[in-house]
Amino acid sequence: MHKIAVIGLGKAGLPIAGVIAKHGFEVTGVDIDERKCDIINRGMNPIPDEQGLDELIKNHGGKNIFATAKYEDARDCDFFIVIVPLFIDKVHNPDFSILEDAFRNVGKILKNGDCVVLETTVPPGTTETVVREWLEEESGLKFGEFYLAYSPERIMTGFSISRLRDFPKVIGGVDERSGNMAFEVYEKFIPKLHKVSSARTAEFIKVIEGCYRDVNIALANELFKIAGELEIDFYEARDYANHQYCNIHLPSTGVGGHCIPFYPWFLIREMERRGKYDHSNLLRTGRETNDLMINYWAEKIILECLGINKFLGEVKVCIKGITYRKGIKELINSMNLALAYLLVKKGLNVFVYDELFTEDELKKLDLRLIEPKDADLVFDCFTLRLELPKKS
Amino acid sequence: MHKIAVIGLGKAGLPIAGVIAKHGFEVTGVDIDERKCDIINRGMNPIPDEQGLDELIKNHGGKNIFATAKYEDARDCDFFIVIVPLFIDKVHNPDFSILEDAFRNVGKILKNGDCVVLETTVPPGTTETVVREWLEEESGLKFGEFYLAYSPERIMTGFSISRLRDFPKVIGGVDERSGNMAFEVYEKFIPKLHKVSSARTAEFIKVIEGCYRDVNIALANELFKIAGELEIDFYEARDYANHQYCNIHLPSTGVGGHCIPFYPWFLIREMERRGKYDHSNLLRTGRETNDLMINYWAEKIILECLGINKFLGEVKVCIKGITYRKGIKELINSMNLALAYLLVKKGLNVFVYDELFTEDELKKLDLRLIEPKDADLVFDCFTLRLELPKKS
Numbered sequence: 001m002h003k004i005a006v007i008g009l010g011k012a013g014l015p016i017a018g019v020i021a022k023h024g025f026e027v028t029g030v031d032i033d034e035r036k037c038d039i040i041n042r043g044m045n046p047i048p049d050e051q052g053l054d055e056l057i058k059n060h061g062g063k064n065i066f067a068t069a070k071y072e073d074a075r076d077c078d079f080f081i082v083i084v085p086l087f088i089d090k091v092h093n094p095d096f097s098i099l100e101d102a103f104r105n106v107g108k109i110l111k112n113g114d115c116v117v118l119e120t121t122v123p124p125g126t127t128e129t130v131v132r133e134w135l136e137e138e139s140g141l142k143f144g145e146f147y148l149a150y151s152p153e154r155i156m157t158g159f160s161i162s163r164l165r166d167f168p169k170v171i172g173g174v175d176e177r178s179g180n181m182a183f184e185v186y187e188k189f190i191p192k193l194h195k196v197s198s199a200r201t202a203e204f205i206k207v208i209e210g211c212y213r214d215v216n217i218a219l220a221n222e223l224f225k226i227a228g229e230l231e232i233d234f235y236e237a238r239d240y241a242n243h244q245y246c247n248i249h250l251p252s253t254g255v256g257g258h259c260i261p262f263y264p265w266f267l268i269r270e271m272e273r274r275g276k277y278d279h280s281n282l283l284r285t286g287r288e289t290n291d292l293m294i295n296y297w298a299e300k301i302i303l304e305c306l307g308i309n310k311f312l313g314e315v316k317v318c319i320k321g322i323t324y325r326k327g328i329k330e331l332i333n334s335m336n337l338a339l340a341y342l343l344v345k346k347g348l349n350v351f352v353y354d355e356l357f358t359e360d361e362l363k364k365l366d367l368r369l370i371e372p373k374d375a376d377l378v379f380d381c382f383t384l385r386l387e388l389p390k391k392s
Numbered sequence: 393m394h395k396i397a398v399i400g401l402g403k404a405g406l407p408i409a410g411v412i413a414k415h416g417f418e419v420t421g422v423d424i425d426e427r428k429c430d431i432i433n434r435g436m437n438p439i440p441d442e443q444g445l446d447e448l449i450k451n452h453g454g455k456n457i458f459a460t461a462k463y464e465d466a467r468d469c470d471f472f473i474v475i476v477p478l479f480i481d482k483v484h485n486p487d488f489s490i491l492e493d494a495f496r497n498v499g500k501i502l503k504n505g506d507c508v509v510l511e512t513t514v515p516p517g518t519t520e521t522v523v524r525e526w527l528e529e530e531s532g533l534k535f536g537e538f539y540l541a542y543s544p545e546r547i548m549t550g551f552s553i554s555r556l557r558d559f560p561k562v563i564g565g566v567d568e569r570s571g572n573m574a575f576e577v578y579e580k581f582i583p584k585l586h587k588v589s590s591a592r593t594a595e596f597i598k599v600i601e602g603c604y605r606d607v608n609i610a611l612a613n614e615l616f617k618i619a620g621e622l623e624i625d626f627y628e629a630r631d632y633a634n635h636q637y638c639n640i641h642l643p644s645t646g647v648g649g650h651c652i653p654f655y656p657w658f659l660i661r662e663m664e665r666r667g668k669y670d671h672s673n674l675l676r677t678g679r680e681t682n683d684l685m686i687n688y689w690a691e692k693i694i695l696e697c698l699g700i701n702k703f704l705g706e707v708k709v710c711i712k713g714i715t716y717r718k719g720i721k722e723l724i725n726s727m728n729l730a731l732a733y734l735l736v737k738k739g740l741n742v743f744v745y746d747e748l749f750t751e752d753e754l755k756k757l758d759l760r761l762i763e764p765k766d767a768d769l770v771f772d773c774f775t776l777r778l779e780l781p782k783k784s
Contacts, residue, residue, distance in 0.1 A: 124622050124624065168632065170632045194632055196629075198624075201624050201628060201629055204622065205629045208615050208629060208630075208633050211615065212638050212640050213637075213638070215607065215608075215611050216607075218674050219604065219607050219675075222671065222672065222673070222674045222675060223603065225671050226662075226663060226671055226672065227596065229663065229666060229668055230516050230592065230596065230662070231592075232516065232590075232592055232593050233593065236589060237588075237593055237596045237597045237600060238600075240560065240562045241598075241600050241601045241604070243559070243560060245605075247604070247639055248600060248604050267618050270622070271621065276617075276621055278684070279617050279618055280614065280618065281614070281677050281680070281681060282610050282611055282614045282674070282681050285674050285677040289674050
């Protein structure tokens with residue numbers, strides 16, 4: 001039986017490590033966070049919001065899941081799953097440094113016949129090019145002496161375990177043999193697994209899902225603005241426009257989080273590198289439309305102050321909800337947080353309210369807490385409603 | 393019981409006239425085409441492709457459907473449904489002339505207490521502004537003395553009758569009374585009818601459905617081009633990317649027909665008129681992406697000639713399928729036809745093949761017929777496949 005290493009025990013890595021352990025495999029989990037490793041080895045779940053994870057970690061943590069900060073401890077593994085973050089820099093290029101570090105460390109312990117699978121969402125072509133090179137350089141092996149494949153995580157914070165069980169998952173190899181090898185192992189713990197023709201195809205599949213979401217949210221935002229201009233209730237129109245052939249999404253302050261707003265850039269930047277400037281106009285316009293929504297909302301908020309008998313600079317504006325998604329305490333690329341900062345920068349008297357954050361936590365973000373009822377104007381980032389609590 | 397006039401007995405008007413007659417109403421159908429009216433009055437169906445229409449016209453044509461070219465003949469009707477074409481001019485502005493003519497003629501026979509419903513897809517705001525004005529001017533009545541509402545047709549050529557029965561349909565009045573009045577009549581022959589808050593909302597609903605389709609086809613086309621550049625099989629990727637939350641459409645030569653390619657312009661032009669140039673960037677980019685696809689395919693076709701040992705000007709290129717949709721003999725805004733003309737203009741040796749068109753019919757379009765097997769290169773506009781018949 002294969003001994004499996006999972007590199008990265010975050011929101012995506014720990015659930016899959018738990019699921020693999022549940023299927024009877026011995027799992028070595030590698031994560032730079034030693035404290036987190038200790039917690040897991042004591043059978044405690046460091047990601048309490050994840051449904052079903054408590055039980056998995058209680059049953060397997062410190063038993064057939066051994067968490068460690070040392071790659072060396074995974075030396076006896078023959079199957080490596082890498083699922084570490086990929087960030088995007090200020091000009092929307094992927095920053096591969098964490099990925100490179102992980103693969104170089106895996107390369108150092110890689111043996112002839114081992115198999116490596118990447119799960120992090122990456123620009124199409126990443127696995128077969130840079131990942132392969134990092135592994136070859138560090139291991140001294142040539143691809144072919146080890147197997148290499150890609151299978152994108154399709155987690156959704158809070159529901160990652162049920163997704164691994166219920167949702168289709170694809171896997172593709174850098175070559176045919178790698179694809180087959182990785183598929184045979186993965187199908188032992190992923191029920192709805194599909195092999196696709198290449199790692200690059202599997203990478204592309206994940207990225208275009210995100211592009212679909214981003215462009216369709218942009219479309220919803222654009223139609224929402226047009227409806228506002230035409231004095232039409234967007235939500236009423238959407239209710240009746242949507243049917244089996246039409247799926248107009250919901251408007252927002254933009255698209256946040258560590259996934260969707262980044263993926264279109266993978267394709268946009270790659271097309272630019274190839275001089276194909278006309279191959280990603282829609283993706284780019286979608287990104288711009290979404291990112292510009294905070295300006296739209298800032299103007300709406302400022303104009304709403306016309307109805308308040310105070311100097312503009314004294315109107316207490318409350319931005320309600322600063323996380324990128326309701327109910328999830330995460331601020332990565334939160335456009336709601338960006339909206340608050342934008343209004344601060346414009347010189348408004350801005351406060352925020354988010355039930356997930358204490359006054360002290362907000363202070364560290366240079367933001368002031370206010371109870372919505374004490375504000376003159378409240379903008380709810382999730383319902384997109386503007387309210388004047390003192391007028392009601 | 394109301395006596396109902398249906399103005400326009402085309403692909404949208406005749407099916408609804410048939411359905412209304414089937415529900416026991418007396419229907420006067422008005423159409424400028426006298427020959428067509430004769431055919432209908434003899435119980436024969438002038439639109440044979442429409443499923444179920446033969447039977448309806450056989451049962452009701454010349455009985456409780458009376459077709460006529462004279463508006464005067466509809467003078468005793470008290471409920472008018474207008475469903476005539478709206479075209480778009482070369483610079484993408486709606487050309488209201490047919491609509492204006494129809495409503496001015498209805499206005500001439502309009503009586504106090506009558507109700508008028510528009511079904512043609514129009515820019516939001518049309519019914520409450522210009523339509524109301526035309527009716528008021530010609531009838532001498534004031535709105536309030538007659539009722540006015542809007543209910544968008546949602547036909548699909550070939551399936552219009554089942555759509556009227558099975559598909560949700562919305563209706564909205566220029567005022568509350570008009571909405572209620574029109575709803576009460578329509579619900580007698582439309583089972584899945586929903587009243588929305590205004591005519592403008594109902595107009596918007598129809599237009600944004602088209603926008604959803606157009607932008608999503610543009611997205612499919614863009615992702616298809618990117619996949620080609622990355623040497624990934626788009627269709628394989630699409631198969632696995634699509635699931636309950638993802639609905640990537642199919643790529644094409646662009647978007648043809650008399651509906652989808654026009655609707656985004658309704659909103660784009662209206663936003664421009666209002667100086668809101670930043671409110672329709674995505675819709676515009678979607679339109680551009682789709683309309684530019686013929687250039688993409690033209691280049692693919694020309695480069696495919698590299699594999700043929702002939703002077704480029706002698707290569708017999710066959711464009712297979714010139715209608716805008718497979719199996720429907722219609723050329724309105726066909727991008728497939730546009731592709732053929734584009735290649736002719738570039739100087740290539742272009743032929744076409746379409747099982748729905750004879751050599752003579754093609755000649756009238758300034759196009760030459762070829763059997764695909766006799767061409768050096770065949771581009772199938774529906775499968776997007778390029779083939780070299782003589783090489784196989």
